[in-house]
Amino acid sequence: MSWLDRRDPFEDHARPLSIPRHPAEKYLAGKVIVLDPGHGGKADVPGYKRGPTGVREAEVNLRVAHLLRRLLEDAGAHVALTRESEVSDAADDRLPDTHRRRAEIANSYPRPDGGTGADLFISLHHNAASKPEANYPSVWFHGEADWSEPALDAALPVGHRLGAELRCSGVGRTGILMSDQQMYASGFAVLRHARVPAFLVEASFFSNPDEEQRLRDAAYNLREAYAIYLGLVEWAYGGRPTQSIPAVTLADGTLTITAKLDDGLPGWWGADRQRTLDSTIAVYVDGRRVFATFDPATKVVTADAPWRSDASPDRSLELRVHHANLYKHHNWPQRYAVRLAADGTATVTPMAGRHAGEDRAGS
Ligand SMILES: [Zn+2]
Numbered sequence: 594m595s596w597l598d599r600r601d602p603f604e605d606h607a608r609p610l611s612i613p614r615h616p617a618e619k620y621l622a623g624k625v626i627v628l629d630p631g632h633g634g635k636a637d638v639p640g641y642k643r644g645p646t647g648v649r650e651a652e653v654n655l656r657v658a659h660l661l662r663r664l665l666e667d668a669g670a671h672v673a674l675t676r677e678s679e680v681s682d683a684a685d686d687r688l689p690d691t692h693r694r695r696a697e698i699a700n701s702y703p704r705p706d707g708g709t710g711a712d713l714f715i716s717l718h719h720n721a722a723s724k725p726e727a728n729y730p731s732v733w734f735h736g737e738a739d740w741s742e743p744a745l746d747a748a749l750p751v752g753h754r755l756g757a758e759l760r761c762s763g764v765g766r767t768g769i770l771m772s773d774q775q776m777y778a779s780g781f782a783v784l785r786h787a788r789v790p791a792f793l794v795e796a797s798f799f800s801n802p803d804e805e806q807r808l809r810d811a812a813y814n815l816r817e818a819y820a821i822y823l824g825l826v827e828w829a830y831g832g833r834p835t836q837s838i839p840a841v842t843l844a845d846g847t848l849t850i851t852a853k854l855d856d857g858l859p860g861w862w863g864a865d866r867q868r869t870l871d872s873t874i875a876v877y878v879d880g881r882r883v884f885a886t887f888d889p890a891t892k893v894v895t896a897d898a899p900w901r902s903d904a905s906p907d908r909s910l911e912l913r914v915h916h917a918n919l920y921k922h923h924n925w926p927q928r929y930a931v932r933l934a935a936d937g938t939a940t941v942t943p944m945a946g947r948h949a950g951e952d953r954a955g956s
Contacts, residue, residue, distance in 0.1 A: 604760050610812050612819045614667065620829035622669030627699035627711040629675040629783065630658040631718040631793075634685035642721070644805030651679070651686075653799065653808045654717045660811075660818035661717070665825065671705060673698060692782035700788040700945075710789045712833070713747055715821075716781075719808065720795035728801040729763030730755035733771045733793040735784035740947040742915070742923035744790040745770060746831070751794060751824030758820035759813075761797050761804065779949045788945035790925060794821065831920030832857030834869070836894075839912060841931050841939035843900055850876060850896040854887070856918040868919050877913035879904055908933040912941070 632651035635641045642650040655676070662672045675695045676684035683694035699714035720731065732752040734741040752769035773780035773793070784791050796817050799805050807813045834857040842849050856868040867889055876885040876896040885896035894914070904910075912929040928944040 603764070604762050606760060606807060606813075610816055612664075612815065615823060615826045617830040618668035618822075618826045620832075621665060621826060623705070624670045624713070624829060625673075625702055625704050625711045626665055626670050626825070627673045627675065627702055627714045628658045628661060629684065629695045629699075629714065629716040630654040631716055632686050633676050634680040634687045634691075636679065642799075644799040644808070645725070645802050646805060648799055648805045648809055650719050650721075650799050653719055653814065655679075656811060656814045657796070657818050657821075658717050660815050661821055664818055664822040668822075668826070673702060673711075693786040695783055696786035696788070696791070699791065700786075712789070713744075713825075714787045714789050714791035715751075716783050716791070716793040717821075718793060718795050719797055719799045721800035722798055723800075725801055727763060728761040728798045728804050729766050730759065730761065730769060730797060731767070731771050731795045732769055733773050733776075733781065733784070733795065735773050735780050735787070735791065736947065736949050737772070737774075738770075741790070741792075742917075742927070743833070743925040743946075744792045746922045747790065747825060747828040748792040749824075750827040751792075751821050754820040754824040754827075755794070755796050755817065758816055758823070759797055761801075763798075774949065785948050785950075790946070796820075828922075831922045832859075832918055834916060834918050834922055834924040835926075836914055836916070836924060838941050838943070839914060839929060841912065841933070841941055843933055843937040843939070846900050848878065848898045848900050850878075850883075850885075850894075850898070850912065850914075852894055852914055854892045854894055854916050854924075857922065857924075858918060858920075870917050870919060870921075873915065873917040873923075875913075875915040877911075877915075879910050880913075905933075911944075 631654045632642055658674050665672045675698050683698055685691055699711040702711045730752055732748040734744050756764040773784050797804050799808055835855050837853040839850050839852040854869055858868055874887050874894055876883050878898045883896050883898035885894050887894045910931045912931050913927055917923045926943040930942045930944050932940045
């Protein structure tokens, strides 16, 4: 009990660096993660993204990205960087469409399993503020929280781990998870153009004089990379739920939708128990929630909706399926474009998450 009489200060930057491999990192094996070191290409612009004594955010972001890639690759993940050095064809702040190009690397990534697109796209940044004392981590997602469920599943442990590992003075001053629409009506371009789960990390503030000096140090950059690695290990450990491509039929004026849910977890002890939270199961047709039932034995969700030909005169509709496992990890994909044929059968195609400024079924 006497140990509790003397509590160490939270802000302890002198403690030794310790970067053991987390045994659960094995759940990252096979995951495809695209890292985007923010900025690059404007080293000659005076004062551009620099700390009080001139440390460049672009260089810090790049060092963290290289260190994080190594940690993730050691765990068996497939990792790509949008830039390996100061600039690439995509990642160069002098390009007017650099954010779209950075995101496109994640969107079009050729997966080892034959698919297309990364499991996660993470843009790595450091923050700045007019108040020099500001120094806390934040993780930014696109748009409404409802649009970013799978991204938030990973963003939350990453944000918490950054606070616990970097021990900056401002941890807890505000929330960790921020919508990019708090900054701009259309959000951050690099997230708006992402068609895979994506978030942007502002690990700490290079505008804080003490933090700026720490960010010069590769060992401190590794502390940060390790924090993000630990967050991603925890994310992977909690699984990535998904489902079979929904079957949609139209008969007697009723749409019937069925899909088999997958909680995304391995066959651990207890796998025969409920691992999908019933309260999280939701099916939407053209943005309207419809009645759905779930059979835990077969893991099939069935939803019925009256066919509203006035709402879908072109016989196309947008279907959304949501569910989460007991780790509160959400499914991916969540949206499908449905085209109904004259005979009542349907073509069902996965879509990306929703984005600012898009129409009902656009992407
Ligand atoms: Zn930045």
